[in-house]
Amino acid sequence: MTQLSNRVAVITGASSGIGRATAKLLAARGAKVAVLARRGDMLEQLVAEIRAAGGTAMALTVDVTDQASIDKAAATIEQSWGPANLVFNNAGVMLPAAIEARETGPWEQQIDLNVTGAMRVISAFVPQLLKSAEAGATVDLVNTSSIAAQNIYPYFAVYSATKAYVSHLTRHLRAELGPKNVRVSVIEPGCTDTELQGHFQFPGAIAWLEGAKQTINFLKPEDVAEVVGFLATQPKHVNLQQVVVMPTNQAS
Template sequence: MNNGIQNKVIAITGASSGIGKATAELLAAQGAKLILGARRADRLKTIVEIIDQKGGKAAFLEIDVTNREDLVKLTALAVEKFGRLDVMINNAGVSQLYKMEDLDVEGWEQMIDVNLKGTLYGIAAALPIFKGQGTGHIINVISTAGISIVPTMGVYAGTKNAVRTISEALRQESQGRWRVTGISPGYVATEFASNIKNEEIRDTIQQNADQMAIPAEAVANAIAYAIKQPDNVDVGDMVIRPSVQG
């Protein structure tokens, strides 16, 4: 019996750790054919080797989502290796948290480049393939930060809410040709906080995560649920967070 995932060709950005890695491992175990992208090629190579050893099918490409051509190469690899692309998971993301008055303009630009433009580049790389096939699925990993606005997260939440708005417009424009899903994780046990430059906020975020974070596999399960629905069922928005998170 087809589980709705078996033999689907799925590309994932930010696949070298955290949610991306957990999603790759789960989907591979359910029979998906994977194209994994991230900056850390050594980690991707290890993930792909393990998937291969377990009888799965996967390939990887070192990419930077701020480079549009890298995303084009990622989706092209899916078509080259497996003949099509069924799902594009835009998972790569970064957070720099400061009060607006601290003017972390470099951090603003990084979040815009990775979270917003990186997602748009992924969409732009997948849509021509989906249009040719007449079907496809975009999954954008967003954040609960865009749902509950708090100090220091203004620009981060802004990039995530921009993706939320874009996702809904893309869904409506598709008129059933492709599906669009937004996944908004809360505190998840990943390396995400380690990239935050603001030491005080980084420590606070990490402490909160240590106390309540859910495993990355919980988000991977939500992504798998959206993928395995029938083609005429579009799971729009899902919030996956610890039950104790405010």
């Protein structure tokens, strides 16, 4: 498939889960894909798989908590392929706990990665997105949020707040960038089977997760990747601002 053959795509959080699945999907549809994450060995494996399937990809080891790291990656991509015209701003972490546990380290980690990290990526790549739009390309900035941005879950207060930030940020960015022909979208997935749940340490959150798995058929990363692919292949004048994608049997 060559639906995206004119796209230069950047994916953060690409070493696993939704990011990894999205990289493979976009590459299979013809995009040049730059995959960014901290775990360089996993990125190299992903790039090898994409190339073996006939796609084009590069791996860039990046820490989104470090602006210089992101800026360096952005420069490398532009020098190699020209300015990016599709950015999937997807890196994140989920560390639930009771608020009275006062786990300030996980609070700060979630805020720095989910909020400030997302802003660092935007800072690094918006100039390229605007340059691509000025040249007439179809351009997308897609942010990963969560259904937790809308709904209430015990022990997920800080995580949910960071994702509410991302969702509301997206609406404001559309007001700024839409008139300049940059489409801005947010995806809010429900329960998705990724390694994020493997980071849970708080017993109440682990119990919640085990209960959810008994009643909900979780989304797969590939399901969310399909949404990214759908957004990117819409006609140039069409921008889906917010997409909520849920397991069929997850009520909220």
